[in-house]
Amino acid sequence: MSEIQTVRGHRPAASPAARYLAVLLGLLLVVAAVVAGRDLYIRYTDVEWQPWVSAATGWIGDLTYRAWMLPAGIAALIIGLLLIWAAIRPRTKTHRELTSEVAVWMRPVDVARMCTASAQRVPGVMGAHTVARKRSIDVTVIGNTSDQRLREELQQSLQPLASLVAGSPRLNVQVQNKEAIK
Template sequence: MSEVQTVRGHRPAASPVARYLAILLGLLLLAAAGVAGRDLYIRYADVEWQPWVSTATNWISALSYRNWMLPAGIAALIIGLLLLWASVRPRTKTHREINSEVAVWMRPVDIARMCTASAQRVPGVMGAHTVARKRSIDVTVIGNPQDQKLRDELQQSLRPLADLVAGAPALNVQVQKKEASK
């Protein structure tokens, strides 16, 4: 009997910045194709319009050095370097891996919601708020700060959820007293 090897999927990541730049470039090229099509129509049709491409190239050929050209060239170089950087930069990782037999990832906001919901089910908790970070899960609970049983039940409820997240983030549970409304 052969052994089945499991394959882990790729970690979800944000869309690359270059995707949006490519869409913008595609729209600009479509506009350029429209201009070229208009000039071809003028050349082969019997209309009295002025072609745009030959007018623009004649204007460019008549240019001589002006003071604005050096800063414009530097700006074009900077924009080109930024576009190059955007095309090769790594994509932002958006999800955290969950310890499981199959490849499962969750967004940090989903991990926080899961922990908040679990904390709110513990008796004695009046409210809860969670922030899931790369190295820690911070749960803030409104309840009685002197109640050790509440702290133990919160740890018992939240520890299995924190252990699900790969990388073993630290679980920080803070119990605060409800402040009186003003």
């Protein structure tokens, strides 16, 4: 029997910036198609309208150098460079990989919610808040600060969850009194 090869998927990433620019360019091309269709309609019917394309090309052909042309050219160059940058810019990574045999990713907010839910199930915890960062998971719990058993139970509850996140982020658990929050 042959061994099945597992293939890991690509890491989820945010939408590329060029996506929105492509939608805008598509809308501009639709407008250009409408203008071209209008001019074709005028050319092949007996309508007494003035065509836009021939008027625009005549206006461009009659132009001589004006003071606004240099700044307009510089602005066009800058816009072109920004469009090239948007097309080749790496997409931001939005998810954290979990240590698993299959490819599983979670958003940092989901990691934080998972840790908060686990911390709230520990007896003696009145509330919990978690912030998941690239290198650390910071859990702040409202409870009795002098109860060492509470800290141990929180570590036992949260450490397996933190070890699920690839890259082994550091788990920081902080217990605060209810009065300290006010």
